[in-house]
Amino acid sequence: MKLRVTPIGNGTVIDHIPAGQALNVLKILGIDRTTEATISVLMNVTSRRSGKKDMVKVEDRELEEEEVNKISMIAPGATINIIRDCQVVEKYTVDMPDLIVGVLRCPNPSCISNTNEPIKSQLLVKSKNPVVLRCVYCEQPITEKIADYLI
Amino acid sequence: MFKKRHVLSMREFSRDEIDSVLDLAESLEPYARGGKCEALSGKILALLFFEPSTRTRLSFETAMMRLGGKTLSLGPAEGSAIAKGESLADTIRVIGAYADALVIRHPKEGSARLASQFSPVPVLNAGDGAGHHPTQTLLDLYTIRKESSLEDLKIALVGDLKYGRTVHSLAYALALYGADITLVSPPTLEMPAPIKSDLAGKGTMVRETHDLDEVIRNVDVLYVTRIQRERFPDPYEYQKVAKSYRIAPENLDGVQDGLIIMHPLPRVDEIAPEVDETGHALYFKQSFYGVPVRMALLKMLVGDRLD
Numbered sequence: 135m136k137l138r139v140t141p142i143g144n145g146t147v148i149d150h151i152p153a154g155q156a157l158n159v160l161k162i163l164g165i166d167r168t169t170e171a172t173i174s175v176l177m178n179v180t181s182r183r184s185g186k187k188d189m190v191k192v193e194d195r196e197l198e199e200e201e202v203n204k205i206s207m208i209a210p211g212a213t214i215n216i217i218r219d220c221q222v223v224e225k226y227t228v229d230m231p232d233l234i235v236g237v238l239r240c241p242n243p244s245c246i247s248n249t250n251e252p253i254k255s256q257l258l259v260k261s262k263n264p265v266v267l268r269c270v271y272c273e274q275p276i277t278e279k280i281a282d283y284l285i
Numbered sequence: 286m287f288k289k290r291h292v293l294s295m296r297e298f299s300r301d302e303i304d305s306v307l308d309l310a311e312s313l314e315p316y317a318r319g320g321k322c323e324a325l326s327g328k329i330l331a332l333l334f335f336e337p338s339t340r341t342r343l344s345f346e347t348a349m350m351r352l353g354g355k356t357l358s359l360g361p362a363e364g365s366a367i368a369k370g371e372s373l374a375d376t377i378r379v380i381g382a383y384a385d386a387l388v389i390r391h392p393k394e395g396s397a398r399l400a401s402q403f404s405p406v407p408v409l410n411a412g413d414g415a416g417h418h419p420t421q422t423l424l425d426l427y428t429i430r431k432e433s434s435l436e437d438l439k440i441a442l443v444g445d446l447k448y449g450r451t452v453h454s455l456a457y458a459l460a461l462y463g464a465d466i467t468l469v470s471p472p473t474l475e476m477p478a479p480i481k482s483d484l485a486g487k488g489t490m491v492r493e494t495h496d497l498d499e500v501i502r503n504v505d506v507l508y509v510t511r512i513q514r515e516r517f518p519d520p521y522e523y524q525k526v527a528k529s530y531r532i533a534p535e536n537l538d539g540v541q542d543g544l545i546i547m548h549p550l551p552r553v554d555e556i557a558p559e560v561d562e563t564g565h566a567l568y569f570k571q572s573f574y575g576v577p578v579r580m581a582l583l584k585m586l587v588g589d590r591l592d
Binding site for chain 1: 294296372373374391392393394395396398399402413414415416417479
């Protein structure tokens with residue numbers, strides 16, 4: 135199958151997102167209906183590596199490594215391509231940060247981080263593969279359905 | 286060496302740090318019994334109890350007074366009034382400016398950690414919901430060290446091992462001492478699997494049984510916890526379980542001479558009052574040991590700081 139979106143001139147391409155996770159990637163990056171950037175979202179396109187994949191292209195914006203690394207929670211093998219003047223000037227695989235702040239809420243309803251206190255959720259990354267996160271506040275672990283806890 | 290600023294969770298304690306607290310507690314014990322001490326004279330400890338507590342609150346209060354310091358306290362009524370309108374973070378910032386240290390008990394898990402992020406002074410966690418209660422664990426360890434031994438210890442943890450926060454913290458701490466732990470609980474109140482695998486991962490010998498008689502003659506310490514009625518939808522089921530884990534003098538035939546029976550209190554039906562008269566009953570002494578242990582922590586956090 136041929137890709138239906140043309141290459142971008144400047145910006146960031148997030149490739150090799152597991153099929154079905156593109157919308158969660160947008161959520162993590164804080165891209166919603168208010169965005170003024172040109173965004174292309176491809177879902178369920180053919181991938182030689184994994185059969186099917188999603189892809190997100192953000193035009194005229196170079197995402198910071200730190201913000202992009204949050205994507206690794208739901209798409210550990212995703213690759214980031216920074217494009218300038220139609221050239222890939224930087225390419226890397228996402229790497230999970232050691233501490234995830236304000237991206238996921240703690241699954242424990244009795245946790246103080248799920249109240250109206252003036253704090254952001256904080257999850258320590260105990261293991262990257264398999265993903266094991268632990269709430270800094272209540273110490274509850276999160277190991278599965280991570281996308282369900284996106285803020 | 287003890288360099289902590291706050292006491293929030295047993296998970297953060299190394300064996301050396303625990304030992305240093307227990308050593309200091311031992312040296313403070315005469316003062317816990319009434320000897321004159323002015324180590325914290327002029328210092329103020331604020332007690333913030335957003336949930337009811339008797340032993341823990343009074344024990345902290347006693348500890349501070351025995352060190353020559355003073356306390357101010359926020360009871361559950363005022364606490365809940367504040368909780369309605371003001372964030373915990375703001376309450377902590379305000380009261381943190383009045384006192385030299387804060388003790389907090391709060392129904393939400395992680396509340397003490399939050400308090401530590403906003404407090405200008407040391408925070409001691411006196412129970413955060415189903416989370417941690419580190420000072421209870423330290424006084425338990427102190428009791429075992431004084432009245433039995435932390436070396437080559439064989440201990441049975443009995444009762445509600447699923448929800449009981451004290452047994453989870455205690456089990457982690459005992460793992461640091463290489464204790465041989467037997468878990469004795471009804472099938473519905475077994476210790477959560479992640480905790481068991483954590484303990485096994487630390488090289489601790491952990492066995493599990495539903496039958497108390499099977500282990501009672503082979504252990505040095507019997508640590509009994511309350512089985513709460515509200516955990517059982519069926520009152521008949523509760524009665525049956527509560528009865529099978531009740532310790533009475535007739536259960537103590539053939540136990541080791543030095544066996545000690547501990548309980549974080551309050552007890553309801555788990556230990557028959559007749560057991561109090563035996564030399565095995567240690568729970569009231571254990572409760573007293575909360576004073577020297579909390580004195581040690583207060584002295585380390587408030588008294589010895591240069592900043």
